[in-house]
Amino acid sequence: MGKIFLQMPCLSESKTYTDRQIHEELFDKKSDYRYLESSIQTFLDINIDVFDFAGIHAEVNGSGKSISIKFISGGYVGAVPVRMPYDGVSRKDIQIFPRFENQKDNYSELFKILDKIDYSDELEYMNNRYLNLPFQLKPPIYNEAMEYIRLFEEASRYRWRKFENIKNMLNIPSGGTDWNEYARNSYDPKKRLEYPSKRNVLSINHKEWQELVYVLELACEILNDQAVPVDIRLGYQRYFKTVIYNARNIKPEPVKEISFHAKDPDCIKRLKKQAVIILHKNSTTCAAWRMDMSKIFERYVQYLLKKSTEELAGREYNNPKIHARGDRMRWGLKYLEPDMVSVINNGIVFEDAKYKSHLYSYNSDSELLKETFRSDLHQIVAYCAFEPADNKKGVLFYPAAEFRKYETLFETPLSSANVRIFLCGIPFCDEAEEETIVKLKEIMA
Template sequence: MPLVSFSVVKQAGSCMSRSGIIAFGRLSTRSAVVWDTGRFRQWKWRDRSMESVMQRFVALNRTNFQFLGINAVVETRNCKPVVSLTTSNYAGAIPLFSPMSGKPAGDLVVGGSYGEKIDDLIPLLGDSLDKQCNDAMRLVNDTPVNAPIYVECCKYVDLYLEARRQHWHKFANVVKTQHHPSSATLWTEYALRTASDPLQKLVYKNKCNVLTTDHIEWRKLNYVLALALHELQSTQVPLSTRMIYAGRIHSLLITLRNSELVKTSILPVEARDPLPIKKLKQLGNYILNNKTQEKMAWRMDYAQFFERYVQYVLRDVVTRKGGVAVSNPHYDVSMRQRPQWGLACLEPDVVLQKGDVQWVIDAKYKSHLYNWYDSGEALKDAFRHDLHQVLAYCSFNPMIEKRAALIYPYSTFTVHCMKLYSSVTRASASVYLVGIPIDRSMIARIESHLAQLIDFSR
């Protein structure tokens, strides 16, 4: 949990764009913010007091605030009503509803505590981040976090059932066995066949145009349907969604058993296609490209995000040095009778290994380097815990001279070294306090500095 002092900020009223969407702005994790009457001035309250407008605003958005771990209450300060917001460890985005219309009026985004921009880093870290989306909350603006693909799969299944009722016919060129020739008879095949079997003289293979629903384009749509059904059966899909679609999935799987599938990487949308088919093809292309057009509320634990960012940077550094970076290795703790408060395992963030030399790394999203000259007891206690933790991880390292690093966020790259000695065992430990910026544009520079710090020589 990051040690960030709560700062109360009185924000100016938000502005409304021409489209009517309100810019609620950004908040920081682990902070306290006050929204005064200026934030709500764009809404016409007429006979309602400003306090009642704020109360309705908080009530309408209570579920959304809870999703991001935000505590929102209406208070009175200086004889005026205000909305007090206290954020948690979650970063993310949620829609906020107008207290007048009850419709989405804009998005609220919660980011890092130090003003870092993470929009470019989220796609870079990809699936290593544990992001949670809520398909019941749709954002108004664009977001760097893509909604899970199962959302598009659900829509594809529903639209497929609608399109199937349309009985989409197309002409298909098929070869039929007939007893009379035509202008499309396969004469070469006829000559070879009758030469070996004269009794086949009255059998002709003719190409015919047939109006059918089992044409090649529908078989491609069936292929995408198979992909969608496979995704919806995944354990990554919420149980409630799987339960809702269980009946449809079962019946469609039976349908696909007797259907021929044509593998494809794209579904061309043509002007002559019926409207349901156009929509179905568009959804199918999203599924084939593993993309989604939905903008859903999302959240992630920001401390974990910083941990994944550090793992990503260190992995590149160690790979160039010929070493191995192991993320979140488990050190099992075995007890015959473990108490409820006992630990099942220890888990450092990263262990770097090359030969017999090992580095233990722990990433902490805390404000220690930003508060270098602060003598507060809270900082001391938190750092003591961090230091004891990384030294405990080092106890599994057979090296006499142990090496470890505690990595914190900071505006620039910085390194401070601590030396610890044991007069009993003559063992020693070098613990480096490292500050790194959270900025994609600075990753190359950060990796260069870390390459100089991480040394695998004995």
């Protein structure tokens, strides 16, 4: 039997597995078919931690021979191992990959977007659970190389200095003179006035920075590999010139393990942490991992809105805080935080990005979709209360296969105020950027 338990895109549902399919395909015919319902419950109980980590929800329907199960993925991509109910051992893996409607290489499209918006979402690992197929399911290593080069560029601006102990010859004695070596050489009249000495010099060219430069060379080799998508490989050439120039006078020091110190600056700590991942790129093990697509989608929408707002001579504010004053319970909120606020022609537009499957499931009548949309709608309407004008405008963004726009006007007979809410589907792909910006300008104007 294969080691892949399930492969599916995020924000989607798997097929519904019947009792026979559960027994044969998922449990490899090793569970007791007579007690299949009990096996399913055991399976869910022993994998509750990895399902929570990967954002996967299992939906079980029926009982006995009519029992069925399907899996619903959330806003994470990644890979996790699952334990089997018949022996409690992790024998298979679940892979959740990005959802792009028109792309074959989903990770290539994702990292093109990350590069464009100049954002890097740190991968999260579940260090006590390891994949059964580490080489096939571990995150693309060129993503880690891209992150290392970005961090190295940031660290090089810090100009990290440390004291380096160097040895040289002086013509007069000093506090660092090595008298034992002087005694061995002073028999020679020509060396009688040469004093071997050690000095501590504050320098950029110290051993730890040399090790990080060595890892930089490894990262550049990874990104120059022919297996890396051409768009990403060419797009990162601008970083190569900068980081290589900054490290031109540093001799790389080969290293297998990176040492960490509590006194290291924060930017160096982040760089060292990423260097460990690059050094272990050929490791035969890989922990369960995930990436939060909701953060990436929010940043992508902010990127699109910034461009469209600038073309309309407006201003864009990302994640502004609306502070609360007065009486507040211990469980109360200190502030509200909309994802985006646009100020155009003295008007204020509040926007919120939600990485949810509503516009992928446009014709669905799911109660879950209704309740989550109700919550999202109430949230954006609450933000619009801070617009002083009677005619208020708010925008909700969801991912979609193509650009969509739905407009709803909320009015009350109690006052002249009204709220116009736009529900926008944003194609989460690089090719549709220009078209999306044009249509966003029509809404914002």
